[in-house]
Amino acid sequence: MQQQAIEFEEVQFGPYRLIPSKRLLLLGQDRVGLGSRAFDILVLLLERRGEVVNRRDMIEHVWPDLIVDESNLRVQMSELRRALGTREGGSSFIRTVPGRGYLFVAPVHAVSSCEAPVLPTMSTLGRLPVRRPNLVGRDHALDALVRQTLAGRFVSIVGPGGIGKTTLAIELGHRLTDEFDNEVFYVDLCSVDAPDLVLPTIAAALGYTATPEDLLTGLTSFVGDRRLLLVIDCCEHVVEAVANAASVLFQKAQSLYLVATSREALRVEGETVYFADPLGLPAVNEDLTAAEALAADSVRLFMHCAMAGGYVGKLDDRHARAVAEICHALDGSPLAIELAGSRLNTYGFEGLLERSHSPALLGWAGRRHQPRHRSLEALLDWSFRLLSDVERRVLVRLSVFAEIFTMQSAQAVASDIVDNEWVVAHAIEQLIDKSLITIFPAIDMHLYGIPNIVRLYAEIKLAQRGERQELQRRHARVCAELSQKQNAARQRVLARAAMRCGYRVDELRAALEWCLSNLDDVKLDIDRTAHASRRLAYLDIQ
Numbered sequence: 001m002q003q004q005a006i007e008f009e010e011v012q013f014g015p016y017r018l019i020p021s022k023r024l025l026l027l028g029q030d031r032v033g034l035g036s037r038a039f040d041i042l043v044l045l046l047e048r049r050g051e052v053v054n055r056r057d058m059i060e061h062v063w064p065d066l067i068v069d070e071s072n073l074r075v076q077m078s079e080l081r082r083a084l085g086t087r088e089g090g091s092s093f094i095r096t097v098p099g100r101g102y103l104f105v106a107p108v109h110a111v112s113s114c115e116a117p118v119l120p121t122m123s124t125l126g127r128l129p130v131r132r133p134n135l136v137g138r139d140h141a142l143d144a145l146v147r148q149t150l151a152g153r154f155v156s157i158v159g160p161g162g163i164g165k166t167t168l169a170i171e172l173g174h175r176l177t178d179e180f181d182n183e184v185f186y187v188d189l190c191s192v193d194a195p196d197l198v199l200p201t202i203a204a205a206l207g208y209t210a211t212p213e214d215l216l217t218g219l220t221s222f223v224g225d226r227r228l229l230l231v232i233d234c235c236e237h238v239v240e241a242v243a244n245a246a247s248v249l250f251q252k253a254q255s256l257y258l259v260a261t262s263r264e265a266l267r268v269e270g271e272t273v274y275f276a277d278p279l280g281l282p283a284v285n286e287d288l289t290a291a292e293a294l295a296a297d298s299v300r301l302f303m304h305c306a307m308a309g310g311y312v313g314k315l316d317d318r319h320a321r322a323v324a325e326i327c328h329a330l331d332g333s334p335l336a337i338e339l340a341g342s343r344l345n346t347y348g349f350e351g352l353l354e355r356s357h358s359p360a361l362l363g364w365a366g367r368r369h370q371p372r373h374r375s376l377e378a379l380l381d382w383s384f385r386l387l388s389d390v391e392r393r394v395l396v397r398l399s400v401f402a403e404i405f406t407m408q409s410a411q412a413v414a415s416d417i418v419d420n421e422w423v424v425a426h427a428i429e430q431l432i433d434k435s436l437i438t439i440f441p442a443i444d445m446h447l448y449g450i451p452n453i454v455r456l457y458a459e460i461k462l463a464q465r466g467e468r469q470e471l472q473r474r475h476a477r478v479c480a481e482l483s484q485k486q487n488a489a490r491q492r493v494l495a496r497a498a499m500r501c502g503y504r505v506d507e508l509r510a511a512l513e514w515c516l517s518n519l520d521d522v523k524l525d526i527d528r529t530a531h532a533s534r535r536l537a538y539l540d541i542q
Contacts, residue, residue, distance in 0.1 A: 054101040137297025159276035160435035162335030165261040183228035195241035235262035278332025298327035305341030394427040399458035
């Protein structure tokens, strides 16, 4: 017979304190980073302590209304055990009972609400994580962020996943510690999976433990006129809730300073946006020297991570161009460059260059303790899940473009009877806001592009959708028609052809490769392909 769950305000076991209402697991005074699923498993095991909890009950509790394979449960249980470590004497807190389920075996002390001690103060629960050593290439960005934060009080650091937003925010907090007399507090929303948990998490980090009916009003009064800096990290998946809380706190707590990190702006009054740029890239040319390559921040980070991963030696002139091309292929993304550098011992420079242009790089293992950064694929899965269905379709379809495209080209390729041209245009706007499409301002127009890593991921999704053949056909037609128009107006555009058409060389080449591999498709106009071929030859000799 199943034992009835035992409810508690707080429970203590070993060196840990668990507070379910605050979704907090504390080790001493420090918050333990634990994913939401693993947290729910721990709560269930403690509620039914002394009882073997079968796997089916655990899956139904943690993934209600979903059909989930048991492998997901094993993954979350491994994360939970890794976070808890072992008890004194080396035994585990959780025992696996073969064929039945799991049992929490450590002694437990449950505490009622009247017995529960006060939560840690701001300086412990909400304190900044340790700053990253050997931060490469971010001094200019941090100087700008310091000025922007002190001048405007509310800054959102915006950029794609892996660009280093969290690193910038944490370093910024440390640099401003003296300015705020140590009143700098940090909130990590990564594991918060419901909007209604955002405000309690912020309140807990600030040390506010009361539970009034209007928590936001109470929290605003608690902060009062104290001069403090609040860093709210990883907002994109609960952006509406964060925007509401941040807007009220900023307007009503006049001495509160805010820094948020997100893949899109919060879009609230008072916010100023700082776009986190990729690391600086070297020029790619045949005569590139090691010294010239190492002048770029991306290459310095690559070599630093290579040596940390066991590579012995320095960058020499023979491999300078390969490293430059690797960093370009990785879009100057710090996380991607770190992962690539750590694999230099495995593949060497040329082998790594080859893999940096293939989907293989998406599976490179990253940081074990950060679920979103365990691989580039995990990072992009996080972003992809946050998109609407229309945004997903458009992003996936635009992956047929090898490099840069116009809005008109994108609409021609991605539109269909479901998504018309205006729907596609709006989706592109949203994808730009969410840091998945990049703008390239030209002389008299805007061009757009998908970062290489995102494109490789989207190409996989395109293949899974079964639309690749049709999208390649549309892409070939668009490129051929565009080439015809340029030939007809060549005299008028020669002054700017090098810049604008240079972007399209790879597009034309991709279209031609598709045409030549589909010679039995007689519906594709041969004369358009001929125009594209002549244009490609013309561009290659300029």
